[in-house]
Amino acid sequence: MADPLATVAGLAAQLAARAISSVEATRAALDRIAALDHSLNSFVTVDGDGALAAAGAADDARAKGEAGPLAGIPIAHKDVLMTAGLPTTCGSRMLANFVAPYDAHVVGRLKRAGTVLVGKTNMDEFAMGSSNENSHFGPVRNPWNPALVPGGSSGGSAAAVAARLVPAATGTDTGGSIRQPASYTGITGLKPTYGRCSRYGLVAFASSLDTPGVFARTAEDCALLLAAMAGRDARDSTSMDRPVDDYAGALAKPADDPARPLAGLRVGLPAEFLGEGVDAEVARAVEAAIAELRRLGATTVPVALPRIGLCVPVYYVIAPAEASSNLSRFDGVRYGHRAAEYRDLADMYRRSRAEGFGPEVKRRILVGTYVLSHGYYDAYYLKAQQVRRLVADDFRAAFAQCDVIAGPTAPTAAFPIGAQADDPVQMYLNDIFTIPANLAGIPAVSIPCGFTGDGRPIGLQLHGPAFAEARLLAVAHRFQQATDWHERAPAL
Amino acid sequence: MTLSLADVARIADLARLDVTAEEAADVHGKLAAIFGLIDQLAAVDTTGVAPLAHPLECFAPLREDAVSERDERELFQSAAPAVEDGLYLVPRVVE
Numbered sequence: 401m402a403d404p405l406a407t408v409a410g411l412a413a414q415l416a417a418r419a420i421s422s423v424e425a426t427r428a429a430l431d432r433i434a435a436l437d438h439s440l441n442s443f444v445t446v447d448g449d450g451a452l453a454a455a456g457a458a459d460d461a462r463a464k465g466e467a468g469p470l471a472g473i474p475i476a477h478k479d480v481l482m483t484a485g486l487p488t489t490c491g492s493r494m495l496a497n498f499v500a501p502y503d504a505h506v507v508g509r510l511k512r513a514g515t516v517l518v519g520k521t522n523m524d525e526f527a528m529g530s531s532n533e534n535s536h537f538g539p540v541r542n543p544w545n546p547a548l549v550p551g552g553s554s555g556g557s558a559a560a561v562a563a564r565l566v567p568a569a570t571g572t573d574t575g576g577s578i579r580q581p582a583s584y585t586g587i588t589g590l591k592p593t594y595g596r597c598s599r600y601g602l603v604a605f606a607s608s609l610d611t612p613g614v615f616a617r618t619a620e621d622c623a624l625l626l627a628a629m630a631g632r633d634a635r636d637s638t639s640m641d642r643p644v645d646d647y648a649g650a651l652a653k654p655a656d657d658p659a660r661p662l663a664g665l666r667v668g669l670p671a672e673f674l675g676e677g678v679d680a681e682v683a684r685a686v687e688a689a690i691a692e693l694r695r696l697g698a699t700t701v702p703v704a705l706p707r708i709g710l711c712v713p714v715y716y717v718i719a720p721a722e723a724s725s726n727l728s729r730f731d732g733v734r735y736g737h738r739a740a741e742y743r744d745l746a747d748m749y750r751r752s753r754a755e756g757f758g759p760e761v762k763r764r765i766l767v768g769t770y771v772l773s774h775g776y777y778d779a780y781y782l783k784a785q786q787v788r789r790l791v792a793d794d795f796r797a798a799f800a801q802c803d804v805i806a807g808p809t810a811p812t813a814a815f816p817i818g819a820q821a822d823d824p825v826q827m828y829l830n831d832i833f834t835i836p837a838n839l840a841g842i843p844a845v846s847i848p849c850g851f852t853g854d855g856r857p858i859g860l861q862l863h864g865p866a867f868a869e870a871r872l873l874a875v876a877h878r879f880q881q882a883t884d885w886h887e888r889a890p891a892l
Numbered sequence: 893m894t895l896s897l898a899d900v901a902r903i904a905d906l907a908r909l910d911v912t913a914e915e916a917a918d919v920h921g922k923l924a925a926i927f928g929l930i931d932q933l934a935a936v937d938t939t940g941v942a943p944l945a946h947p948l949e950c951f952a953p954l955r956e957d958a959v960s961e962r963d964e965r966e967l968f969q970s971a972a973p974a975v976e977d978g979l980y981l982v983p984r985v986v987e
Contacts, residue, residue, distance in 0.1 A: 501967045594947045608946050637952055713932045724907060731908070733980050738973035745983045746908070754910035762909060763919065766900070767926055769907040783933050785943030790936075792944055825925045841947020866948065 404428030408473055408567045408621035415462065415472045422462075422472025426455035426516050429474040433518070433565050436892055439546060442559040444479050444537045445487050446519040454516040461514065470628055471514030476569040478557050479520040480527050481507050481612070482601035490603050491523040491535040491553075494736045494756030504601025505636065506570060506612045506629045513628035521556030521569060525758045526727065527577055527605045529553045530830045533821055534760045541817070542585060543890040544855060548814040551581030554615070558585040561615045563892055568616040568625055572602055574609045575715050576810075576834025579846035582615055583809035583859025586848045586888060588876065589615045590622040591834075593866045594841035595640040597626075598633030606722035607638075609715075609838045617886055619847065619876035623647035626869060642867065650870035651877045660697030661878045666802040667693055668703035673807025673833060685850030685858040686808045689879070693806065696878055703798040703805060707791050711835045712828055714791065717771050717784035718839075723761075724768025730756060763824065792840040795863070804875055805863040808833055809846040813856035833861060843869050847876045848885035857888075895924050 402420040403410065405428070414420045430448050437443050451474065458472035477483055480490050482500035489495045503511065511517070524534040532540040532555025540555040542548035543563040550559040554571030558581035561569050571578040573591035582589025590613050597612040604610060614625040627648060632641040655661035669690065674683050694700060732738035732752030739751035757765070771780035798805060810830055820827045837844040842863055849860035860879075864872040880886050900920050904911040911919055965978055974981035 498971055501964065501971065634955065638946070638948070640948065641953070707936075710932065710936060713930045716926060716930055717933070728908075732973060733982055734968075735971040736973075742983065745985050748983055749908040750910040753908055757909070762911075763922055763926070765907050765909060766903050766919065766923060767930075770895075770899070770903045770923075771930075773903065773906060779934070780930065782943050783936070783938060785945055786938035786941040787933055787936055789941055789944035790938070792947065823925075824922050825929050828926075828929065839947070 405564045406567065407617050408470070408624050409618070411473055411567055412470065412624070422455040422458040422516060423452060425472060426451050426474045426518065429518050429566050436563060437565060440541050440543060440559050440563055441538050442522055442540050442556040442563065442565065443476065443519045444489055444491070444522050444556070447486055447517065450486070451516050451518040458514050458516060468512065468514035470510065470624065472516060473514070473568070474516045474518045474566050475510065476519050476521050476557060476560050476566045477507055477517060478554050478569065478571050479523055480572055480603045481570060482603070483507055483517065483520065486520060488520065488603070489536070490527070491525045491537060492756065492758065492761070493536045494730050496536060496737070498735055502601060505598035505633045507601065509629050510570070510625070518566060521554070521560055523556055524553035525761050526603070526723070527553040527572055527574055528723070528760050528764055530576070530580060530827050531817070531820065532556065532581070533817060534758055536758060539817055542814050543892060544586065544814070544857060547816050548856065549584065549817050551584035551814060553577040555581050557615050558582055558587060558589065561585070561617065562587050562890060564889060568614060568621055571613055571615050573611045573613050573838065574606050575719060575838050576831040578613045578615065579809050579834050579844060579859070579861060580831060582846040583861070584814035584857065586857030586885070586890070587615055587617055588619055588622055588845065588847050588886060589613065590626060590845045590869070590873070591837060591843060592626060592630065592869055593843045595638050596843070596867065596869065597629045598636040598639040600633050600635040604726040606719040607726060608722060609719060611838070618880055619845065619873045620651055622845070623651055623873045645870040647870050647873055650874045653874070657697065662693060662875065663697035665698040665804070665875065667698045667700045668798050668802030668805040669700050670703050670705040670708070670798070670805060670807065672705050672708040677811050677832070678808060679812040681852045682808050682812060682858050686860055689849035689860040690806055692879065692883060696882055701802050703801055705794050705798060705836065707787065707794055708832065708836060710787055711791060711839055712832055714784045714787045714839060715831070715835045716767065716828060717780050718788065720764040720768030721772050721781050722768070724765045724772065727761070727765055732756070760824070788839050791836060795836070795840045795842060799865045803864070804872060807861055809859035809861040810834070813852045813858055837863055842866050843872055845872050845876050847879060848888070850885060895920065895927055
């Protein structure tokens with residue numbers, strides 16, 4: 401029986417068995433977007449004609465026996481990834497009318513694997529935000545409760561997957577922009593190791609932190625998409641030239657003891673992740689999830705990450721510094737918004753940038769400009785880079801004692817739209833548990849592990865050492881085989 | 893660190909960003925709060941710690957010195973606000 405709302409793996413099986421065609425699955429996704437997205441606002445562009453044409457091509461390829469592993473699966477891309485011939489706005493007025501001239505590397509890879517691009521998802525402007533309230537195209541609403549934020553910056557991708565508009569979507573994670581919205585919307589979100597996926601065609605925010613990744617309902621689906629996205633790309637010199645692991649194989653590997661599939665796994669528990677500032681309901685759900693990992697055979701060991709409290713300040717030096725440099729390209733000359741009136745060239749730059757950028761982007765450009773300015777570089781930027789090394793060293797030391805590190809993805813569940821909109825520092829602190837992985841460059845995944853009493857999803861975060869995506873996804877998969885939090889769907 | 897309104901105007905100028913007088917007060921208050929957060933770093937002893945610029949500390953790879961891109965001037969300039977004869981138009985700089 402055809403189920404167009406199935407997971408990526410479920411849909412792939414139906415497509416292979418000819419129980420459903422890609423055109424049918426894609427039409428179902430487009431119909432669902434048309435019916436539901438006016439209230440969620442998760443998409444900024446829907447490409448119905450392009451999607452149906454790509455779906456038809458996927459069906460033809462399958463008929464000829466040439467279907468790729470993800471042939472015919474409808475997906476969405478965060479609007480910070482370039483998609484040839486389609487708008488790529490970055491959630492900004494600056495790029496409201498910009499049509500991408502080429503595909504980002506991960507977009508091209510997913511296209512070649514046969515996925516069908518149905519549209520581009522809403523996001524915080526230039527990926528700066530933790531609530532998706534900073535979009536030029538309006539806030540995204542959380543499918544579990546429209547009064548709540550979906551998290552950010554990849555809020556549109558998270559909401560679209562949580563609402564079953566598409567089975568999977570790409571995101572980017574600079575300080576938690578995949579994991580935090582995955583946690584807030586009750587889905588699975590993977591931030592791979594920095595360098596695992598090419599950043600080519602990802603509009604740069606903070607180049608030493610930006611990481612393309614994926615949202616889906618299950619770890620199994622994340623594995624399928626990561627397999628298509630990962631690998632060396634000569635156009636991004638920071639993409640690593642090392643073999644891509646067999647993620648699906650790692651998940652399918654039978655356990656020696658089926659009752660204890662995680663036997664031998666050492667789960668590190670930093671006290672800093674479940675201390676002060678963590679909402680009591682979040683702490684309870686995460687502790688229950690850790691107990692479940694133990695029941696599945698894992699052992700837990702205390703580890704120390706003593707500098708977690710410094711990660712947000714480090715991040716708010718390094719990320720704005722890199723952003724102020726990266727965003728200097730938006731000057732109204734080669735692309736993007738140009739002011740209608742100006743006195744001279746310098747005035748054109750100033751007005752175009754003032755009109756094109758929103759308040760949070762401007763604040764970060766100003767912070768970044770300041771910390772890089774003459775006389776302040778050592779006190780801020782160099783200092784932050786030194787503390788960044790200490791954080792990375794702390795993780796290295798912790799991973800000498802454990803295989804994965806567990807904790808909450810965020811200190812709270814989703815908060816109401818508007819609740820933190822005027823307090824940037826409060827907003828920044830939502831990312832206290834996600835920023836450390838970006839500073840260290842290591843992979844981390846958020847998986848659903850419960851709900852608050854009023855029905856807001858809670859996420860468990862698992863960190864691994866660099867390039868341990870297969871291990872992380874396998875642990876997440878075992879957890880999802882034993883629990884059903886990831887199967888809960890919002891009533892829409 | 894105490895950030896003054898004059899500092900805000902100076903960095904806005906460095907960043908080529910117009911900040912109006914009414915925006916400046918709000919920006920000033922918020923930046924002061926952000927630097928309150930950042931200033932926690934000053935207390936950390938980082939003597940002898942080498943700065944980490946990049947998480948993986950990978951080497952910059954070398955490649956053949958060969959042309960790898962096509963000429964796509966027309967496509968790329970189609971996104972520009974104003975072009976003429978293959979050039980980007982901006983206000984006159986030299987009188």
